[in-house]
Amino acid sequence: xxTSTDVRRDLARLADPRRAEASSRFLQIVPGGYGEGDTAIGxxxxxxxxxxxxxxxxxxxxETADLLTGxxxxxxxxxxxxxxxxxxxxxxTERGRIVDIVLANTCHIDNWDLVDSSAPxxxxxxxxxxxxSVLDRLAGSSLVWDRRIAVMATFAFIRAGDFDWTFRLxxxxxxxxxxxxxxxxxxxLREVGNRDRAAEEEFLASRYRAMPxxxxxxxIEKFDPxxxxxxxxxxx
Numbered sequence: 645x646x647t648s649t650d651v652r653r654d655l656a657r658l659a660d661p662r663r664a665e666a667s668s669r670f671l672q673i674v675p676g677g678y679g680e681g682d683t684a685i686g687x688x689x690x691x692x693x694x695x696x697x698x699x700x701x702x703x704x705x706x707e708t709a710d711l712l713t714g715x716x717x718x719x720x721x722x723x724x725x726x727x728x729x730x731x732x733x734x735x736x737t738e739r740g741r742i743v744d745i746v747l748a749n750t751c752h753i754d755n756w757d758l759v760d761s762s763a764p765x766x767x768x769x770x771x772x773x774x775x776x777s778v779l780d781r782l783a784g785s786s787l788v789w790d791r792r793i794a795v796m797a798t799f800a801f802i803r804a805g806d807f808d809w810t811f812r813l814x815x816x817x818x819x820x821x822x823x824x825x826x827x828x829x830x831x832x833l834r835e836v837g838n839r840d841r842a843a844e845e846e847f848l849a850s851r852y853r854a855m856p857x858x859x860x861x862x863x864i865e866k867f868d869p870x871x872x873x874x875x876x877x878x879x880x
Contacts, residue, residue: 646702648711648719654695655718660686671717671755678788678824679717679755687718696725705730705738709745712752720752724762731766743770747778754789756824763793768800776809783813788822795828802835810836811847818851823858830855830862838866853878 664686673679687695703711703726711723731742746753746766753759771779782794795817798810814829837844844863852860852875864872874880 645704646699646707648703648707648714648723651695651699651703651711651722652714652716652719654698655687655692655716655722656685658687658691658695659718660688662686663688667717671757673717682717682755683715684717689721692718692722693725696722696729700726700729705741705745709749712745712749717755717758720754721758721761724753724758728762728765731769739770742766750782750785750790750793751787753793754787756792756828759789759792759796759828763796764799767793768797771797772800772804779809779813780816783816788824791817791820791822791825792828795825795832798832799835802832802839805839807836807840807843814847815851818854818859819856823856826856826859827862830859830865833859833863834865837863848875848880852880 664684667684667686668674668679671677671679671682671684673682673684708723708726708730711719711726714720714723727742727745731739734742743766746762753762767778779794779797782790785791795810795813798813801807801809810832814833817825817829820826820829833844833847836847848855848860848863852863855863860875864875867875871880
């Protein structure tokens with residue numbers, strides 16, 4: 645049976661110090677950055693996905709959870725790739741266990757790539773036909789990553805044509821202090837607009853002037869230049 649040690653060993657063999665330095669800058673794993681305290685070893689994401697592909701069947705949930713609590717960024721991302729694969733092929737009982745692991749370890753899902761690689765593919769799909777109040781709890785967290793998880797989980801609802809929770813959380817987080825939440829909210833509003841422009845513009849109509857600039861820019865990125873200009877000038 646495979647263990648988290650096996651995965652860590654394979655990732656260590658793929659490590660590249662020069663790439664680690666670049667990754668650390670990109671993910672702000674630097675003093676004063678939002679990823680401060682983390683460690684990157686420089687394994688490219690495609691390689692991490694290949695490692696996940698080798699191990700997802702044989703690595704138990706307990707061993708995958710152990711990998712998720714590791715101090716190396718690539719170990720945590722690889723563990724989430726494994727959980728996503730397991731979730732997609734699991735029965736309802738095992739899916740529930742995977743969601744429990746994710747919710748018990750949000751403190752380790754602590755950068756935007758970790759959130760974006762997991763929340764829309766695990767928590768969001770799980771909540772499609774269930775009570776979604778956990779998203780309100782996450783949106784009220786002091787951890788920026790919990791708040792981003794809440795928003796990004798709604799991507800699964802958007803794909804199903806359900807925009808209510810995206811709008812609900814966008815309203816709640818309209819004045820969030822962190823730009824990584826602003827970007828996530830704007831991105832999800834853009835995804836709504838990709839499917840129903842009228843619904844997005846109805847939401848924006850009474851809110852766009854109060855939105856943080858980066859949130860608005862993300863939300864209207866796919867609009868034609870004239871319409872974008874109207875929003876950015878406050879004349880929409």
